[in-house]
Amino acid sequence: MRTEDPRPIRLKDYTPPAFAIDEAMLDIELDPARTRVHSTLKMRRNPASKETAGPLVLDGEKLKLLEVRIDGELLGPNRYSVDGEHLTIHEVPEGKFTLETVTTCAPEENTALTGLYLSDGIYCTQCEAEGFRRIAYYLDRPDAMTVFRTRITGDRKKTPVLLSNGNPVKSGKTKDGRHFVEWHDPFPKPAYLFALVAGDLAHVEDKFVTMSGREVTLRIFVEKGNEDRCAYAMEALKRAMKWDEERFGREYDLDIFMIVAVSAFNMGAMENKGLNVFNDKYILARPDTATDADYAAIEAIIAHEYFHNWTGNRITCRDWFQLCLKEGLTVFRDQEFTSDMRSRPVKRISDVRLLRAHQFPEDGGPLAHPVRPESYIEINNFYTATVYEKGAELCRMIHTMAGPKRFRKGMDLYFERHDGEAATVENFLDALADGAKLDLTQFKRWYRQSGTPEVLASGRYDAARKTYTLKMSQVCQATPGQPHKEPYHIPVAVGLVGPDGKDMALTLDGEDKPGAKTRVLNLTEREATWRFRNVEAKPVPSLLRGFTAPVKLSANLKERDLVFLMRHDSDSFNRWEAAQRYATGLLVAMVEAEKTGVPARKGGAFAEMVNDLLTAKKIDPDFVAQIILLPSEQTLAQIIGQEVDVDAIHAARERLRASIATQTKDALLAAYTRMEVTGPYRPDADHAGRRALRNVCLGYLSAAPGDEGIALAAGQFRTADNMTDSIAALSVLSNIDCPERREALDAFHERWKGDHLAMDKWFSIQAMSSLPGTLDEVKRLTGHPAFTMKNPNKVRALITNFAAANQLHFHAKDGAGYRFIADKVLELDKLNPQVGARMLGAFKSWRQTEPKRRKLMQKELKRIAGTEGLSRDVYEIATKTLA
Ligand code: B3K
Ligand code: ZN
Secondary structure, eight states: OOSSOOOOEEGGGOOOOSEEEEEEEEEEEOOSSOEEEEEEEEEEEOTTOSOOSSOEEEEOOSOEEEEEEETTEEOOGGGEEEOSSEEEESOOOSSOEEEEEEEEEOGGGOOSOSEEEEETTEEEEEOTTTTGGGTSOBOOSTTOOEEEEEEEEEOTTTOSEEEESSEEEEEEEOTTSOEEEEEEEEEEEOGGGOOEEEESEEEEEEEEEOTTSOEEEEEEEEETTOGGGOHHHHHHHHHHHHHHHHHHOOOOOSSEEEEEEESOOSSSEEOOTTEEEEEGGGTOOOTTTOOHHHHHHHHHHHHHHHHTTTBTTTBEESSGGGHHHHHHHHHHHHHHHHHHHSOHHHHHHHHHHHIIIIIHHHHTSTTOOOSSOSEESOGGGGOOHIIIIIHHHHHHHHHHHHHHHHHHHHHHHHHHHHTTSEEOHHHHHHHHHHHHTOOOTTTTHHHHOOSOOEEEEEEEEETTTTEEEEEEEEEOOOBTTBOOOOOOOEEEEEEEEOTTSOBOOOEETTOSSOOOSSEEEEEOSSEEEEEEEOOOSOOEEEESGGGOSSOEEEOOOOHHHHHHHHHHOSSHHHHHHHHHHHHHHHHHHHHHHHHHOOOOOOOHHHHHHHHHHHHOSSOOHHHHHHHTSOOOHHHHHHHHOSSBOHHHHHHHHHHHHHHHHHHTHHHHHHHHHHTOOOSSOOOSHHHHHHHHHHHHHHHHHHHSSSSHHHHHHHHHHHHOOSHHHHHHHHHHHHTSOSHHHHHHHHHHHHHHTTOHHHHHHHHHHHHTOOSTTHHHHHHHHTTSTTOOTTOHHHHIIIIIHHHHHOHHHHTOTTSHHHHHHHHHHHHHHHHOHHHHHHHHGGGTTGGGBOHHHHHHHHHHHHHHHTOTTOOHHHHHHHHHHHO
């Protein structure tokens, strides 16, 4: 409980800012305890505002105010007032005026890592969403855009590198032996895109020539000694710059583009104009230190932040309710980039996995909110899977409906109309509708209705008439604050697979010629029917190909239809989907059997598929690695949905793994050998795919009875020459109680104890172990010298991972997992509320657990919600989760 409950901010209350800032000049003198910021703002009343009189209210937090001046005149304390959140100047001149403030802040005390902070000797800022107000008094809102000039002064030894946005214009020494650099960013921007970095950093440099022939300097700044880990990030950056030119016609606009890698960062990365700041885990990579998954993430995040330069920076958001305007769209763009760089089907599978693992539960739980939320207490809680991932799905649906060419026309129009503006979702949809010639009126509901629509499909074949009738209906469950939903516009890609395993050409009623083999049907009503003609034999329908809409589909396909599709569907996504559905069906029955003692079947068809795929002459390893993997314990918990018993799920999945491994052992061993990669390490899809499949085989082999799997994993761990294989072997061993386990963990520790990123892997593997005693081990590891609650990567590796990715132990029957996490959330609430609030997300599915656990979870949630002095971040998540 808080003494005063924080008030929600609402979309419907939006009004333009009362004042405009024409120019901002910041003079920043760095000091760990007392950084001095002299801000000079050229201001006037905003002509777009209805407010023509009244005070000037600026945002500011944790600042010490030393001076306020208007047009050079020092204001006495009676002319303004200050509280913990604002500086209010009672009266300002009629026309243009200059406002100067002098404030100080204490970067060394800043553990929240928002605003200006000092960590490991590096000064760094994070201003999105509302961090700039911890640097200076300002109109800290995205629709207040201005040109910034920033002068940074610092110690020459400790901070030889002084960076900010835009282009460097001046530098030199100061009289007191320090030095300064002045930066000028010609592109008007909101304060959330401001950045400053200072420290003793090394850099690597390259260049890129844009499509119009301009040369851009590219620099990646890292801690000294890490220069040899930047090559992949630099390559990825150049590929992203080129791709955005080719695919979207977007060119980079400044003379220099900089990226800084820091080790203390609240999230993945930040798209500050011309000066992206990255969590170093998404920059630094060498074959022996980074896994294939790390390489893939680096490529994707580099691209994502770079793409923000147009979708986010050049066109920014009017207010934070429009967050999906930049995030959903930019995720869609980075997904497309990865699909073009790697395997499109595998990328789609992994994106849908992510969506189902994080977004679906969010949309079906107490924290459900629309892609464009209508209210929030703390905006940082809304950087969610819904805004990002579902937001991307909405862009993907528009792309599906328009086709690539018309979609591009729509995007071109969006850039043309809104470049330099702070825009809204409506602006985006209007531009897309006009440019792509689409009617998006009904589609718009996706942005305001929360919840995952369920689509029910059923088909009937009429052999006499040779018709196939497909009926689809939609419904969306109530979500918090939204009891009733209007029907959505849902594009459903459909194919009909004939008995020969081939797609039929589809002719709808009323058409005289056969059309394409995959057709997009638009379900816009609560229920609709389509009839296909000239269907020569009874088909198996392949519905929602490529997952064209973020819905839950039930098609009630028979087991034999699923087996047929997982072997024959020409749509790779649906082949994978059929295999997942088949395996899920088996596992759910097995979980039931665990409880009732009635033995379930062994999953022969799945094992047969594994066997056939592994022994086929030509295989796509990356795809096979995906399709033979069983659904995760979390997925099963979600599908079961109520009275979830994590022990039964774990036991059932382990039994099925062992059974498949036993049935396919020879094929697994053969593939394990066949997939070995020789020659120098390459992180591309081809090599990474082979390693992925090989390591999935290793996982299965370790589940088979006997010690062969252990020996194989221990051997792989010892001989691996890259982090991917080393980590894969280590995580297999981490789940088996054997002497090789400890040996491998110790050896890894010995080799990598000086490397903070590798140590994160070591922490997280232990946090995710299924062995008994894991919680005690995690508690013990919080005392490890490399662990600190002040570094978010460490916290996420050891603690958040335990809460979010170790379902078995987080949900331990005695409630010890819940207690531990609740304690850590409260501890973080004081240090870093953003990271604490994220961790608390692990409690969101408390209502789905069986009654005893449900009570225990509720008790911890109540304990948190009842704590005096909570941050807005944790308060909002705790109270909404309980509601
Ligand atoms: N825009 C940032 C996220 C900021 C999160 C603030 N709590 C990174 C990104 O999405 O690219
Ligand atoms: Zn983003």
